[in-house]
Amino acid sequence: MKLNKNIKEKNSIFKKWLIILIAILFIVLPFIINAYWVDVLFFFGIYALLGLSLNIVLGEVGLFDLGHMGFMAIGAYTTAILNTYFGIPIMILLPISAIAAGAFAWLVCSPIIHLRGDYLCIVTIGMGEIVRLTLNNNLFGITGGPNGVFGIDFPSLGSIFIVDNSTKFYYYIWLIVGLTIIGLVNLQRSRIGRAWNCIREDEIAAEATGIDVKYYKLLAFVLGAGLAGVAGNIYASKLMMVSPESFNFMESCLLFCIVLIGGMGSIPGVLIGSAAISLFPEFFRTFAQYRMLIFGAAMVAMMIFRPGGIWPRKRGAAEFKSLLMKAGEENG
Amino acid sequence: MAKDNNSMETMIRTKQENEEINKINKVVFQTDKLTKKFGGLIAVNNFDLKVSQGQISSLIGPNGAGKTTVFNVVTGIYKADGGKVVFKGEDLAGKKPHQIIKKGIARTFQNIRLFSNMTCLENVMAGQHCRSREGTWSSVLQTPGQRKEELEIKKNAEDRLKQVGLWKYQDELAKNIAYGNQRMLEIGRALASNPDLLILDEPSSGLNDKESEDLIIFLKSLLKEDLTILLIEHDMNVVMGISHWVTVMDEGKKIAEGLPEDVYNNPQVIEAYLGKDEEEEE
Amino acid sequence: MAADKLPVVIGLQAPITGAAAIEGEMAKQSVEIAAQMINEKGGILGGRMIEIRIADDACQPKAGALAAMKLITQKDIVAAIQTYGSSVTQPASDIYEKFKKVNIAYGATVTGLTERGLKYFFRTCGRTDTQGAFFADEVVPLFNAKKIAIMHDNQTFSLGLAEDTKKALQPKIDAGEVELVYFDAITPGESDYTVPLTKLRETNPDIFYFTGYFPEAGLIIRQARDIGITAVFVGGDAAINEDFINIAGLEYATGCYQTQEALIEYFTNPEAMAFKEAYKAKYNTLPSSPWSVYAADALWVLAEAIDKSGSTDSDVIADYLRNKMDQFPSITGPIGFDEIGDRIGTGINLYVVNADGSFGIYGK
Amino acid sequence: MTILLKVEDLKIFYGSIEALKGISLTVDEGEIVTVLGANGAGKSTLLRAISGLLPIRSGKIKLNDQELNHVKAFKIVMGGISHVPEGRKVFATLTVDENLNLGAYTRRKDKENIKESKERVYDLFPILKARRNQLSGTLSGGEQQMLAMGRGLMSTPRILLLDEPSLGLAPLLVKQIFQIIREINNQGISILLVEQNARKALSIADRGYVMETGNITISGLASDLKSDKKVQEAYLGGAALKKRK
């Protein structure tokens, strides 16, 4: 047992340093690379945020959600419309977008939350498509149809703090991603996170264990949608416009891949997955039409060689399994 | 598993003792004309069951008699087609499983249903879900209250794990421990919700005779915690060894109930369930 | 002296991959042909060659923003040609504006794009409202049409054209001269449009204006005729080309009309002839899309502006384009730009598909 | 008697965990052999290895001198080994009848005989006949166990591997199951029986093996094992009921 603990401790110290190292790297990076790559990393951040949000639904609770972009669209359009029509500052709209997306998720998911597996999957696809098509049809004449909404401001709080260049956007998104990660790690280690995982493992047993399955599934959707709404807010202000085609089914599929390539329910995994999905195309852009070919092949290869994801979530001492067995034998 | 090696004799009460206990104890749980249909099949048919406080009651009957179905209706997994389930004087009709466990009825499953990819400790911690209340925001922010509660959950879970003898597997994934241990873990998870009534569906299936005996001792030790136990069993050693009261059902109906040995010698039960006692091998 | 030999680098942001890859490919080919023509004549600024650098935007707004950043961060890029879809052009143009790079759009016709007060944004293609007005004021009277059906595909360009047309028709509708009997969208990318067409047939229109793209147009004309729609079929400028004829079949395509700005076949000015020759020599065909020729035009005017102003400074180039360029002979005819960066004077004609599969300007 | 099934020094790993640490056993023609052992000893692993579901790390499995090490699972069935797995494993969304048909999959061309075998199974387990068109997932636990047994018999095996066949059965049925095992055996089918119900298993078996954490620790004639002190202590337990009487 003692041996076991030592290794655990060493491992966590190593992990701590790794995290600090990566954090420092992220802080100094914009000074090393050019604005294009800063922007690439910004979009990496957006994907990371989206990946984290989907990870709640897909990774933690195991619900197939292939329409997640719909939630982001709600957030982005809330921001776009309220900002361009009423001039409400973007940063004030940040929580409002989150609430709008979350409320939308609650509304549409309540009646369908009892569906299982693939049935839920197709409903989320349908929901995402409904959102996109409705926006595309210029609902109430305010979504701008296929053109979308133009002329969105930069995020600012009055005139004190304004995010107006690539570097600031970069820090802005990664600050939010960082805070989100802390919040989600806390959740993972709480009864909420446990309840989610129980539902993923066995719904009936979870219900019988005292977990209100419907409530926690909805909670996951609402939180996930809220975070996607935040991502939508930042995305809209970065591009200064929103249009429905940014939120299509393919993008939802890519989000799905982010979670699985990284490893279900694993936060470092989501970061790696979003890096893979958002950086890969940039590195391979020179291959022009072959780029997507390589991209697809890489996805297949990834799953063949690491089906559990690149950085799967480990539980308890699963990593030290063999050691523990020995310890157990000594004790028992 | 509990390690004290009490001999079996001390664990078995005499007939008179049993009768006395039955008189003193009040009924905490009962079903009243419970009915459940699957299509044309009436799996449970006007079934009455009584369970007395602080006792171990057994429900036995041939395969397919409807025992598990009774449990499923009682714990809210199936909706009854008729009749009532009353626990501590309250009708449980229409309650969802998660509400029922909160009322104090915890269960295990005939085919073990653990959270396979979570550790043993986490499984037992999950069992306390209905006894804890910190919400989403306090969890995200890790408020002091939340931390305190989480620590308590962990502490309790550790105690329960020790109680069921699985402490050394706390960090093992549930799917990786041996079958018998999984059964104990499931009981541990149910116990973690501090139930008043524990419902076990064939707890000894898949255990060998020796292990079943350990289980008997363990279940008896639970009575000291002021727990009431209702179990389904096919192993007569277990049923006769620990029950205060036995109910027999066949084809959805009650065909007999009574003290263990009365039931054991009831011709109808022998006919339907136990079989003629032809010469034992020894 | 050595520094003078450095090429002048122009960025081209285009959809090389994705659903509009065909447009990207043609734009790339056209721009490269134009560059080749300029270079063969000895380049600009006294012998500096033009080099094209491509950034792929996959026809997505986000990728478009990144592609713009990619071009901008390459310090030697003087100006950019960008890009096909209006919703991609929009965020990209904001980025170019912020980094003060002249950028010329070649396929973004949405009316509002130039009305945002941008200093460095220009376009060589026309606006959908001119085409809409042409349909309302010239084509409708030409066929003496009373009942008009308009169908679009709910994408930026097509919807824009449809709505601008509706706007242009409005006075006549108000006066009771014509009636807009059908105005609806189809979903692009599908194969069967008989359901909306049957609905359209019931309105019994005299003229049927389809503002979408050729893949759908080809299907629609065939399916429309098959279910008995006899109205005059007019396509917008993205609807009719060789592929339209292939898809529809010649028997169906013959006699279809098109409102079209600048079909490269019909230009007889020397620049166009030279371009056609060079393009044919290399690819053995002509670009089927008008937009790619506008991309070549964009390079053409940029080269002229840089050469004449003698500077690679964005402000100078922008100033030249806006104030000094007038009737400059480019591939698609004389070019100049107005205050907000729109091209002055793009002539629109009504084309018709002849029985041999060729195109002709109707009435000529 | 000739040896039908022979396992030599078999080692099986799950990932890095060694589940079988060198098992050797034999089953003769016409014999009932039982394997006892605590939970997690590796009994099911042994059976799964024999029927080709697990990769073999080292050692040999032979049926009539024919090596089975790299033979695919479905071919092993054709060779005459039928395995009734632990935990019933009936095909839940198939009907009882379809489940039985699948049991005879290896000889599906042989329509006549299949019908006959099916009738025999229905004779053994009449309740299955009553439920023949019900989806097997909705059967009660005991009914499912009967179905699994019946399905195993449908392939007319030479040797039947039974993994805890009495699990979850009512006492009456447990008795029947063991009788049926005997009957099957009398028809000339050898049986390798894994059981928790050690008392019953030993009473019908010719020989027995006792497994502990991947090793065979005791082996011998069933009657010897029954009276073996260690076996009694670990697996037979004090029969509480007996003492009550």
Next chain:
Amino acid sequence: MKIILEQLLNGLTIGSFYALIALGYSMVYGVMKLINFAHGDLFALGSYLGYTLLVFGSTYATVTFGIWGGMIAAMLIAAIGIGIAGTLIERIAYRPIYSVGRLPAVVSALGASIVIQNGIMVVWGPRPQAYPSQVVPSIMLNVGEFKITLLQVIILAISFVLMGLLYYIVQKTTFGAAIRACALDRDTAALMGINIETIIFFIFALGPALGGMSGVMVGMYYRKISFIMGWNYGLKAFTATILGGIGNIPGAMLGGLLLGVLEMLGSTYISTAYKDVFVFLVLILVLIFRPRGLLGEKVAEKV
């Protein structure tokens, strides 16, 4: 009244294509529980293969056996070609990861879809292609007031025959039971003596082959094909499969036909632009009240 019937017929035509594609989709999906994103793209590949054959390869067949011979040759060869492609994809992209559960296979399928789609683009180019009109018969039949093309009738007939055949195989034969058993529990299926590899081969050859065949038919009927067409049809096939109930062959057919009719209703009575919104709304409503789809069986989950 005439218009309603006519629209209904239009809807059924679209629906029959969805149904035909959904059939192959449902096979793979029902048995392997794999959301086979690549199915739509295999369908598109089949379309291109048929196109190439009709334009270049099958002239011989056309000359020898006439226009119908050419068509049949193109359809059969495309079906075989796509069947092979399907099994190849299974070998490469899916087989190595069955054991780890369903989700990785979704990613792998998506990857395969992207590869095929862009592969088509690289080989045949990004512009849409048109089936040449001279290789496809365009005979019109007059049924009462309506006009139906002969091709349409043939396509409908073929898809109904295929459905019947599949239904018989999967639901009524022991081989079909073996297929369903594999879908439930491979290990136990192996213990029955079922060669799982044969089953998987069968599924992944037949399902995509059906898709490839539909690809040629769609190409012949509408003439226009493009490299991105598979995505849309794939999504519709998935929708049809779920609408009808997972793993249910008649369900897939019904789902497909219904989908076509729903699209028709939506675009006739609401707006063409909101057609898909309407379809998905109906789908969601159906699932709220019938959580297992229209013909989906109650899953035998016993606690």
